[in-house]
Amino acid sequence: MIVTLDYESELPLYSQLYDEIVRGIAEGSVKPGDSLPSVRSLAGDLSINLHTVNKTYHLLKQEGYVQIHRQKGAVVQPHGSAKATPEFLGRMERQLRSLAAEAVCRSLDEEQFVAQCRSIYRELKGGSAT
Known part of the structure; x- marks a missing residue:
């Protein structure tokens, strides 16, 4: 690692x-x-x-x-991944809200923002980054 x-x-x-x-x-x-x-x-x-x-x-x-x-x-954790707890979902929402606010302030349109999120998610999952 x-x-x-x-x-x-x-x-x-x-x-x-x-x-x-x-x-x-x-x-x-x-x-x-x-x-x-x-x-x-x-x-x-x-x-x-x-x-x-x-x-x-x-x-x-x-x-x-x-x-x-x-x-x-x-x-x-040998038995699979961690679960999406309410605490995690709340933290994820706060962090995404902050990033989305910055994207809006920098004139990034919604599709660009979502495409970037999708690309990173797919990259981490080992799929295509399209």
């Missing part, structure tokens, strides 16, 4: 790491049942604080993406 973090970004490192791991799961580079690197190992590889990785792993567990075992560490 290749993780890229922007240390100069306003987005917190734990949030960037969360996004990278979820993207890996969506793209299939991280498969159900795969173990994630240990907190200590990943923190060392990325030169970030252990608590940052630990916070990310606990958020991934809370959202249903991983299970945390005492001996195995963080393991990608």
Whole structure:
């Protein structure tokens, strides 16, 4: 799993790491049942604080993406994907609303906005990006 973090970004490192791991799961580079690197190992590889990785792993567990075992560490949910909870749907709506507002302010028309969303979704699902 290749993780890229922007240390100069306003987005917190734990949030960037969360996004990278979820993207890996969506793209299939991280498969159900795969173990994630240990907190200590990943923190060392990325030169970030252990608590940052630990916070990310606990958020991934809370959202249903991983299970945390005492001996195995963080393991990608082996029984399929996380469910679309009401909390997730609310967060998705807020984020899409914000992006849609920016698109409107930048004179992007609805079809361009929807086409971009569709392209990214299909790319992550492994389908065509048309």
